[in-house]
Amino acid sequence: MLKVGLVGFGMAAQVMHAPFLKVLPPYEVVAVLERNREDSKKLFPDATIVRSIEDLLQSDIDLVVITTPNETHLPYALQALAAGKHVVLEKPFTITSEDAEQLIQAGKAAGKILSVFQNRRYTADFLTIQKVIEEGMLGSVHEYEAHYDRYRPDPKPGAWREADSPGSGILYDLGPHLIDQALCLFGLPQHITADIRRQRPHAVTDDYFDLRLDYGFTKVILKAGMLVREPGPRYSIHGTLGSFIKSGEDPQEAILKTGQLPTAPDWGCEPAELYGLLHTTVNGKEIREIYPSxxxxxxxxxxxxxxxxxxxxxxxxxxxxxxxxxxxxxxxKESQEAKATIPCTQLMAH
Known part of the structure; x- marks a missing residue:
């Protein structure tokens, strides 16, 4: 049994972390950091509510899960590692690569597990795409395009992700999902070209991006925006043998937001109407069919x-x-400022 201290109980904690920590037998949430409220009592009635990170780290816990705003990730994680705790950080890992490098070194010095919560590796669509690519169903992939689009034309009151502050904006919010998936599939890119914009009149931070990652033969396109009322395919992947087109949103987040716990045997399954289209050649025979997720x-x-x-x-x-x-x-951001394609430097072995 791993005893967990949960830092924060906002939307990320309530929807993406707490339900799984509640239902997975190896975990027990014993302390929750909430500054002013006691919202976690409904899900974790036996957990102690604390008001500071210092009080949380004095609890009898093995693992600290940090879900608070981006600027807290570095200081809270450093404190947790120094206290001898394993650490999970919500994405983005940190605000700067310098901070990330500092955390990595701190994790090694502490001899504790330090991990980033990249939950979008575990969606039905991405797992299916991994299989389709890894099994060579498309041949050699020459173009991969992924979208994370929304339609939110109006400001969201009190949303720190939309404020003019370090680590805010859509690139830090949704970019880590799309970038991480691309790195899982294709490894480290050679060059990057970026178009980052503020499209909504009230926006004070970026609310649109178009990233182009160059892998030589393979081109990766990653896009997200807040003014896409009628989305196209979420993924379009083309290879030397065929194509895979996938639309729709993974159902887990929407279900979790209703308060439903992830206990059903078919949890994480997509409805058949969201399955992707596979058009390729198998053993010399052309196929064009709906491919189950x-x-x-x-x-x-x-x-x-x-x-x-x-x-x-x-x-x-x-x-x-x-x-x-x-x-x-x-x-x-450097590419956007220079209005140019730039080399991808100072990356770590993936």
């Missing part, structure tokens, strides 16, 4: 983490992955 499940992140902490299994979501995501965000 694999079962996803954000909880797989915590299952793998437990296996790492308790059984010594290799860590799936390594801190170096978090570093590379942040470094590519920095490079994207």
């Amino acid at each position: 694999l079962q996803g499940g954000f909880g797989k992140y915590y299952q793998h983490l437990y296996d790492t902490i308790v059984n010594g299994a290799p860590l799936s979501e390594r801190p170096e992955h978090g570093y590379n995501t942040i470094r590519l965000i920095e490079l994207a």
Whole structure:
């Protein structure tokens, strides 16, 4: 049993972390940091509510899960590691690659597990795309395009992600999902070209991006915006043998927002109407068919983490992955400022 201290109980904690920490038997949430409220009592009635990170770190816990705003990630993680705790950080890992490197070194010095919560590795669509590419169904992929679009024309009151502050904006919010998926599929890119914009009249930070990652033969396109009322395909992947087109949003987040716990045997399964279209050649025969999605499940992140902490299994979501995501965000901003394609430098082995 891993005893958990949960830092923050906002939307990220309530929707993406707490439900899985509640239902997975190897975990027990024993302390929650809430500055002013006691919202976590409904889900964790036996957990102690604390008002400071110092009080939380004095609790009898093994793992600290940090879900608070981006600027707190570095100081809270450093404190937790210094206190001898394993640490999970919500994405983005940190605000700067320099901070990320400092955290990596602190994790090594402490001899504790440090991981970034990249839950979008465990969606039905991405797991299916991994299989399609890894099994060579498309041949050699020459173009991969992924979107994370929304329609939110109006400001969201009190949203720190939309404020003019370090680590805010859509590139830091949704960019880590798309960038991390691309790195999982294709490794480290050679060059990057970025178009980062403020499209909504009230925007004080970026609310649109178009990133182009150059892998030589393979071109990766990553896009996100807040003014896309009618989205196109979420993923369009083209290879030398065929194409895979996938639309729709993974259902887990929407279900979790209703308060439903992830206990059903079919948790993470997509409805058939969201399955992708595979058009390719298999054994010399052309096929064009609906391809069933694999079962996803954000909880797989915590299952793998437990296996790492308790059984010594290799860590799936390594801190170096978090570093590379942040470094590519920095490079994207440099590319935008220069209005130019620039080399992808100072990346760590993925």
